Amino acid sequence: DGGITQSPKYLFRKEGQNVTLSCEQNLNHDAMYWYRQDPGQGLRLIYYSQIVNDFQKGDIAEGYSVSREKKESFPLTVTSAQKNPTAFYLCASSTLPGTGGYEQFFGPGTRLTVL
Amino acid sequence: AQSVSQHNHHVILSEAASLELGCNYSYGGTVNLFWYVQYPGQHLQLLLKYFSGDPLVKGIKGFEAEFIKSKFSFNLRKPSVQWSDTAEYFCAVNPLGTNAGKSTFGDGTTLTVKP
Numbered sequence A: 001d002g003g004i005t006q007s008p009k010y011l012f013r014k015e016g017q018n019v020t021l022s023c024e025q026n027l028n029h030d031a032m033y034w035y036r037q038d039p040g041q042g043l044r045l046i047y048y049s050q051i052v053n054d055f056q057k058g059d060i061a062e063g064y065s066v067s068r069e070k071k072e073s074f075p076l077t078v079t080s081a082q083k084n085p086t087a088f089y090l091c092a093s094s095t096l097p098g099t100g101g102y103e104q105f106f107g108p109g110t111r112l113t114v115l
Numbered sequence B: 001a002q003s004v005s006q007h008n009h010h011v012i013l014s015e016a017a018s019l020e021l022g023c024n025y026s027y028g029g030t031v032n033l034f035w036y037v038q039y040p041g042q043h044l045q046l047l048l049k050y051f052s053g054d055p056l057v058k059g060i061k062g063f064e065a066e067f068i069k070s071k072f073s074f075n076l077r078k079p080s081v082q083w084s085d086t087a088e089y090f091c092a093v094n095p096l097g098t099n100a101g102k103s104t105f106g107d108g109t110t111l112t113v114k115p
Helices: none
Strands: A004-007 A010-013 A019-025 A031-037 A043-051 A054-057 A064-068 A076-078 A087-096 A110-114 B004-005 B010-014 B019-021 B023-027 B033-036 B044-049 B054-057 B064-068 B073-078 B087-095 B109-114
Touching: A004 A043, A004 A087, A010 A019, A010 A054, A010 B109, A019 A031, A019 A087, A019 A110, A043 A064, A054 B023, B010 B019, B023 B033, B023 B087, B033 B064, B033 B073, B044 B064, B044 B073, B073 B087
Parallel strands: A010 A110, B010 B109
Antiparallel strands: A004 A019, A019 A076, A031 A043, A031 A087, A043 A054, A064 A076, A087 A110, B004 B023, B019 B073, B023 B073, B033 B044, B033 B087, B054 B064, B064 B073, B087 B109
8 A cells, every 4th residue: 555654653752852753655755744733723834855865944843853865754853942842743745846736645643742 | 925824713514505615825926726634533635636727626525626816715615515524624835936845734624514
């Protein structure tokens, strides 16, 4: 089955700890995205990447970091600098813009709770 | 900066009622427009998209949307809703050109259909 996998589904961390969320896709998509979803606020873009070894900040990148060493993988690290990290995190992928409308395919999400 | 505004946060309808969800965006360049849906317990998935051509686009499950460029709007419609349409609906804008990939989502509209 082609799709996007995110792990873990639930994640708990203590304040002051960094934590890395996994995202893998086997859709052969060039572009990948990370969003944060909070109740009543929709999805907000954290980082996105259109090619290996390159990525751009989204609207709320502060306190987060990413890497794109492989086309299939786009891990997100929530650092201790993120002031309010408790949220639902969604990963997505798409073809590149300009190819008939680059719809995004979403993973199941990771719910992060900071204790 | 681009933005997306969804007019209704929560809509409650009876089965067979007609639905229209408003979406307006602000962006100075060319965009692709999307409606995504998140059914309870499921992944976010594409409902329909507009990227060029006929401004009236049809999606899955009888949904359609009309792009009115002069009004920067992309409203979602369905003539007769069903209980199974209960879900959260998100409008999204994906710019082309320089900012390609920097997606913006609306805050979402929760639709509850009463049987």
